[in-house]
Amino acid sequence: NAVYGPYFENDAYFLAKVDTLAMLPDSVKARHILLRVTTQEELAGAQKLADSLKTVIEKGADFSVLALQYSTDQGSAVNGGDLGWFGRGQMVKPFEDAAFNNAKNEVSIAISQFGIHVVQTTDKGKPTLQAQVAFLVHNVVPSTRTEQEIYGEASKFASANNTSEKFNAAIVAEKLNKRVASVRETDLNIVGLENARILVRAAYEANVGDVLKTSQESPIFELGNNFVIAVLTKATEEGEATFEDAKTRVELAVLKQKKAEMLVKKAAGAAEGKTDLYSVANALGTDVKNAANVDFNGFSIPGLGMEPALVGTVTSMDANKLSRPVEGNNGVYIAMVTSVSQSPDPGVKNEQTRLAQSMFYRATSQAVESQRKKAEITDKRAKFY
Numbered sequence: 001n002a003v004y005g006p007y008f009e010n011d012a013y014f015l016a017k018v019d020t021l022a023m024l025p026d027s028v029k030a031r032h033i034l035l036r037v038t039t040q041e042e043l044a045g046a047q048k049l050a051d052s053l054k055t056v057i058e059k060g061a062d063f064s065v066l067a068l069q070y071s072t073d074q075g076s077a078v079n080g081g082d083l084g085w086f087g088r089g090q091m092v093k094p095f096e097d098a099a100f101n102n103a104k105n106e107v108s109i110a111i112s113q114f115g116i117h118v119v120q121t122t123d124k125g126k127p128t129l130q131a132q133v134a135f136l137v138h139n140v141v142p143s144t145r146t147e148q149e150i151y152g153e154a155s156k157f158a159s160a161n162n163t164s165e166k167f168n169a170a171i172v173a174e175k176l177n178k179r180v181a182s183v184r185e186t187d188l189n190i191v192g193l194e195n196a197r198i199l200v201r202a203a204y205e206a207n208v209g210d211v212l213k214t215s216q217e218s219p220i221f222e223l224g225n226n227f228v229i230a231v232l233t234k235a236t237e238e239g240e241a242t243f244e245d246a247k248t249r250v251e252l253a254v255l256k257q258k259k260a261e262m263l264v265k266k267a268a269g270a271a272e273g274k275t276d277l278y279s280v281a282n283a284l285g286t287d288v289k290n291a292a293n294v295d296f297n298g299f300s301i302p303g304l305g306m307e308p309a310l311v312g313t314v315t316s317m318d319a320n321k322l323s324r325p326v327e328g329n330n331g332v333y334i335a336m337v338t339s340v341s342q343s344p345d346p347g348v349k350n351e352q353t354r355l356a357q358s359m360f361y362r363a364t365s366q367a368v369e370s371q372r373k374k375a376e377i378t379d380k381r382a383k384f385y
Contacts, residue, residue: 008140015136022132026088027125030099031081033066034073036115043116050109050116057107063120068350069357072115075298078354084293084341085125090302095119142225151220154227158219164209164231180233185382194224197385204382206232263332267325275322277336305330 005015033053035046053070057063064080071077088096095117098110102121110117142150161170171178181190183200190196199221202212211219212230221228236245270283281288291301296315300306307328314335317323323335 006138011140013138013140017134017136018131019134020132022130023127024130025100025124025126026128026130027085028099028102028121029085029123030083030102030119030121031063031067031079032073032076032083032095032120033063033071033081033118034076034115035070035118036072046116050118053118054107054109057118057120065350068354074354074358075295078297079295081120082122085123086292090292151227154220154229158211158229161229162211162219164211164233167211167229167231186379193226193228196223199223199228199230201382203230203232208232208235260327260332264325264327267332267334271322271325271334277322277334280322280334304328304333307333310335 002018003015004017006013008014033050035050037043037046049070053066057066064082067077067081071081073081076083083091086099088100090096091099092112092114094110094112098108098117098119099121102108102119104121104124107118107120110119157170161167168178170176179192183190183203185200185204187200188197190199193199198214199212202214202221206212210232212221212232213219214221219229221230241249267280267284271280274280274283277288289303291303294301294311294314296311298311301310304310307330310326310328310333313323313326314337317335317337319337319340321336323333326333326335
């Protein structure tokens with residue numbers, strides 16, 4: 001019942017109260033069968049299948065075989081649905097709640113944005129004291145008067161700077177922060193802006209140098225809590241890139257490559273003679289980060305993104321040894337494997353089932369793409385949605 005606050009964070013005032021204290025596991029080990037659902041019509045059928053799978057598993061059916069046969073999560077299906085150990089906050093909430101609330105070896109069903117999960121918790125970590133905290137939140141939002149004042153300033157700026165030359169000059173003169181975004185015609189989002197689709201469509205209906213306008217011919221876009229005034233600075237035509245466009249991309253790629261080479265050399269020097277990852281991190285002035293459940297069949301690492309070179313390196317390493325510096329897509333890494341768990345041999349029959357399912361998905365996708373190309377379809381959805 002202890003209360004903390006009020007405190008200000010993320011444009012809101014918070015008052016926190018400890019609701020309950022309980023001994024709960026800090027991590028669990030679980031496996032799942034994912035039934036992907038894309039339409040409302042598929043939901044009822046998938047729910048019935050999930051109920052049937054839960055029933056046969058509780059009667060003693062082999063979870064691993066069923067995962068290979070039915071799960072659409074190919075990354076875990078090859079391991080019998082096993083996801084390994086994970087803590088709070090690492091999985092989507094409905095799945096996490098099911099895994100942590102299950103008793104050991106209990107099977108339950110959870111529905112998330114990915115589909116329907118048949119979840120079995122196979123082990124639980126050591127219980128630790130954990131708190132459930134209730135929050136009272138008061139959002140700080142601008143008043144109507146504030147919104148009108150800011151809109152008035154935006155309107156005045158747009159009226160006085162109705163060309164790209166005036167727009168850029170005013171930004172320098174008024175010391176404003178200009179942001180730049182590159183968008184494709186079908187993009188739905190622009191980083192940092194809410195509901196930015198209307199801005200993307202306006203860009204593709206304008207000419208280079210134009211101040212973008214809404215469908216009501218207003219130069220001010222109301223996107224979430226932002227009033228946005230934008231100018232189209234450049235348009236790249238479909239087809240072969242010009243020399244200047246290609247030159248810019250090549251220069252960036254070469255700079256990235258040279259920087260990676262420099263960082264690899266620096267990391268190798270820092271790691272020389274060391275066997276402790278924390279000592280290497282200290283020498284480089286960086287931190288050690290942990291990643292769990294790195295699997296050879298996956299391409300990404302939690303918190304790092306798509307890093308196939310790093311995945312390939314760590315899955316072929318022995319435990320408690322430093323890797324060489326690895327040049328990845330988003331950085332240069334030195335890794336140490338802290339533990340290794342061998343996946344059970346799925347057997348020839350199960351591997352055949354997995355490969356057949358994978359080939360079926362691939363063949364279906366390629367068939368649809370082949371038909372689309374043969375029909376010479378021009379996708380104009382971006383002009384209407």
